[in-house]
Amino acid sequence: MLTLRCPYCGVDADETDLHGEGQAHLKREGPGSSDEDFEDYLFMRENPKGVHFERWRHAYGCGKYFHAARCTSTLQVFGTYSAQTLEPPQDIKDKISGARPGWS
Amino acid sequence: MSEAISALNGKVAAGEVTVREAGLRGMIILRGDLSDKKLRKVCTALTGVKVPEQGQANCDGDKGLCWMSPDELLVLVPYAEATQAVTTIEAALSGTHFLAENVSDARAVIFVEGRFCREVIAKLAPVDLHPDTFQPGDFRRTRLGQVAAAFWMLDEDTFEVICFRSVAAYTFDLLAASAKAGAVGMFPTPE
């Protein structure tokens, strides 16, 4: 069972308290974008075996969206962080580098 | 105006741990900047308790404040005072970005009272309720069985639970069944 700490509530929320919201840090392609970019934005997702960044929502709790960095093969959680960011914060990147040298 | 009746009209399932619907209760959802002085002042003026820290509930009888999220409080007042309380909040916060809504009739309040009340809740929620991690004053929004709920501990023998009115019967029956099934013995229980 996956347990993630909600950065807004500070509680360890069980997977059943949460709702997965897919890949994190997508750049939205809106009106004016090319068909290819728009298609990528809508449909194309990474599916890595290893380090992955995801959006989650504390659905049964505060209702807020947040980000999680974890490993898809071991389920190791590197950390969770605010949704108000375009990329993972440095401390999360450092933790991943410590556990998975050379990750990308 | 028609006579208001709570979801389960004070239903009781008596036992070693008793489950009891609280009856009518005034509940106001307040969203806004929880660090705002005006907001904190009006909340305390209405309830007589301090604005709770993250993950806490400060309650005194029918009145209280619960921390729902970084920008949301649940304001508890006697049922008859809820409408006036919303008016008071609106007057106090006029001109600032906030939302106050009387949700008294959309919710139900249920008490779980007795020696192993911790275990009655722990069987139903994905929350660590060990005395080392959950104490009187702690507040948690989560699920009970299949439905969204929130609960907090008033004292070592009492939990107060809130849920949506539409699932009050389910929540009550769930809690009553958990109470009837007895203690598990996972946690040290007070003598």
Ligand SMILES: [Zn+2]
């Ligand atoms: Zn949360």
